[in-house]
Amino acid sequence: MKKFNDVLVIGLALFAMFFGAGNLIFPPYIGLLSGDKWYLALLGFLLTGIGLPLTGIIVMSKNDGDFEKFAGKVSSSFSKGLGIIIMLAIGPLLAIPRTGATTFEMGVKPLFPNVSSVVATTIFFAINLYFVINPSSVIDKIGKILTPVLLAMLAIIIVKGIVSPIGQLASTGLQNPFSRAFSEGYQTMDALASTVFAGIVISSVVAKGYTEKRDQIKLTVIAGMIAATGLLLVYGGLMYLGATATTIYSPEISKTELIIGITERILGNFGKVALGLAVAFACLTTSVGLTATAGEFFSKISNDRISYKAVVIIITVFSAIVSNFGVEKIVKIAVPLLVTVYPVVIVLIVLNIFDEYIKNKNVYAGAVYLTLIISIIDGLAAIGINIKVAQNFIAKLPFASSGFAWIVPAILGGLIALIFSRKENRVNGNN
């Protein structure tokens, strides 16, 4: 029974950390575009928007939740560099300040128009600090206190929307809802978050007394599945709500306006409150998860010279300032970084799945570095630096139009590394 409770709390916490405001706003829009074929869109979204992060969690559990073990197969310095970029980009440079700004815009402003953003975000980040200051209880606080409120608000919106739909399901004429949602699920970048969230999940499993590695892996995998099931149910519900609005709203509507409109039609004036609370708790759980993860990471790479508490205080204060004075400016730095590292992390996840069967570790370096070259060119394009020759080349690679130009280079890089190191071994007489 203790094991069941422990894994349930961890699973719920993991669900809530993944489920940010974007995950609340985006599925209804996919549903709106897909109409009566919303279930095909859900299937596509399930594979990349849920399957990829779940795979990331499983892979990280095999690596003890340690990013160094996960990416260090390329090289130790590469792993440190990649870890720092990811932590900064999805932490204080992007997601954490955004959670505060989004909570104000969608959760506070519609209910209390006279409250200033400085007051709202200060309160938000003070609560954030309260939840993260003690690392061993972060998961418990999220899983036992915050997630139930988040789930209750989502359940009210979704169940009422299913019982009394706001409109009829209708065909929208969208040709490939599955393909579109498959690609959109990939764009959520939740797979990136999975590689960093796994660390605090494993820490929590250890803190609960599970010292055997097999137990730790098993519990983390089950927790990942609980989180994935939660995401599937919520995404499915939200997509269905969007699909029922096809005859009411046009596809030109903004994603935020759509979710606000849908909840108001479903719940009337209470819709504002329910959505406000859902957004606030979705943002808070994500912010708490990310702050705690970044705190553990930076404290560890400084060999504990900077304490966990000091790091989380710095991140929280920095995020509070940024969320008021310049999210957009800082997003311009963070997004190209994310565009660059995301394919690299996907390649690392795939290789780590087969780690036991990859005898030659040069395959990691070959696949990752060739992927990185393609990603850097894409990242530079995202900040307006266009290398025309390179971009022409990338545009001609298979799947480039769908944003997957890195797939073939990654495979080739791995194969080239394998062939060259075999030849080297033969020359050195190792074979």
Place this chain on the structure above:
Amino acid sequence: MDFFPRIIPEFTVFKFIARMVIRAVGIWGYYFLFVGLDLFICTKFIYKALKEEKFETAVAISILMLILVGGIIALVNT
């Protein structure tokens, strides 16, 4: 300066292969060929992982297999 196309006029080797395969086996054959290949390779590794009692690896490969099948269908469709 757009000199790249002069070196390799068109990077169509993949499209060429795809077209050849589709001509030979039809679009459904094309799907079955790649999906079949994916299923075959992944099932082999799932079996291996299960035999070694590495359940987490088997689960991860199963999910990856589904993602790849979805990817083949999604990307070929687009």
